[in-house]
Amino acid sequence: MKLSKVLTGLAGCVLATASLTGCIVVDHDDDHDHLTRGSLTVALTIDGSDDPWACFDHDVSGVAVSVEDEDGFLIVDAVGDCDDLGLTIDGLSEGYYDVDVWLVDFDGDAMSDIVRIESVDVLDGADTLVEVDFPWTWIDP
Numbered sequence: 084m085k086l087s088k089v090l091t092g093l094a095g096c097v098l099a100t101a102s103l104t105g106c107i108v109v110d111h112d113d114d115h116d117h118l119t120r121g122s123l124t125v126a127l128t129i130d131g132s133d134d135p136w137a138c139f140d141h142d143v144s145g146v147a148v149s150v151e152d153e154d155g156f157l158i159v160d161a162v163g164d165c166d167d168l169g170l171t172i173d174g175l176s177e178g179y180y181d182v183d184v185w186l187v188d189f190d191g192d193a194m195s196d197i198v199r200i201e202s203v204d205v206l207d208g209a210d211t212l213v214e215v216d217f218p219w220t221w222i223d224p
Contacts, residue, residue, distance in 0.1 A: 121177055121205040123150065124212050125184055126169040130219040138165035141222050142188060143195075146170060149183040162187060177207040184215045186222060196221040 127146050129137035138144075143165045150158045150172060158180065163170030165186070179202045186195035198215050205211045 119207050120173070121175045121207050122171055122173045122210045123175055123180065123182065123203065123205055124169060124171040124210055125182065126212060126214045127165070127184075128168070128214070128216045129186075129222070131216060133168055135166040135168060138168075141186075141219065142224075143186045143222065144189040145187045145191075147185050147187050147193070148172065150175070151181045151183075153179050155181075162191070171210070175205045177205060179204055182213055184213075186217060194223045 125146065125148050127133075129141060129143065145162045145165050146167075146169065147160070147162045148170060149160050152158055158175070159172055161170055161172055182200045182203050183197050184200070185193050185197045188194045195217055198217070200213055200215070203211060203213055
């Protein structure tokens with residue numbers, strides 16, 4: 084008899100015995116932490132329009148978002164396509180955040196005023212919506 088067959092049979096017996104004794108393997112790593120955290124969605128309109136063509140009309144490439152916590156520490160900087168008319172930032176801890184939003188051109192340079200929304204309340208397990216409108220007068224040509 085080959086040693087590999089003996090080891091395979093022995094391993095099968097060990098596994099069967101473990102299941103009979105009620106042995107249960109538990110993984111204590113919390114890989115699902117993101118499910119209990121909150122998210123922040125920035126919804127964008129340009130001059131009151133939620134039509135993606137407004138981005139093209141004003142040569143806007145993207146929307147930039149910066150999120151700071153209550154103590155003023157930068158949590159995240161993100162840039163999304165203007166055509167999406169917003170973006171969502173996941174994995175935020177429950178708390179209050181200051182959110183800066185501005186438009187960027189095709190080179191990634193700012194091309195609008197910065198809109199600051201203070202004390203945005205993010206709750207665990209929920210998505211917080213922040214709506215921002217950029218009148219055409221706030222967009223640099």
